[in-house]
Amino acid sequence: SQKIEQNSEALNIQEGKTATLTCNYTNYSPAYLQWYRQDPGRGPVFLLLIRENEKEKRKERLKVTFDTTLKQSLFHITASQPADSATYLCALGGNAGNMLTFGGGTRLMVKP
């Protein structure tokens, strides 16, 4: 069955460092991969979308890579700040008929 794995343990890093979150998937050939941020008691907020034919995408301090051979996406936040502390969700979308499916999320804690 299709599976999306994100590290369920919280990632703790020091302010100013680069945070790297991982999204691995099995039994899936996604056409799209999205990353969302979710704060406690709020709905997810869209961050980035990357397509299967794109290797990397950047937006300000964010960078996403998509390796369809390794079946993995990496999400980087450079120069991290305490305000970046949140849960980050990856989501995969397939071709027509395959709805967006979310991973369980990884909680990031950036300490000052």
Place this chain on the structure above:
Amino acid sequence: ETGVTQTPRHLVMGMTNKKSLKCEQHLGHNAMYWYKQSAKKPLELMFVYSLEERVENNSVPSRFSPECPNSSHLFLHLHTLQPEDSALYLCASSQEAGSEALSGGVKLFFGSGTQLSVL
């Protein structure tokens, strides 16, 4: 704010009650979604409406009944729920409603959710 408003924010109901969750989007989008988020579990897609027609129903129990009277409003009617239905219910919308959108090719705009507790 994201332009997607959900009410109420919190709801406590007994198993014999009937209640409704409401979602309104002010973005002019053409597709709307209901997701369920339980503690320690990923978001689960429940229903999708594209241009006011239901296009997806992920084997959701009949005690959950969606309604989409127009492209801006979405309801989730609840009746005879179980304690395991306690969760955060999230509404989302997307601009496009075609096959690319429904397969994850466009971004979703989420509301803040309704935290539901079933006693």
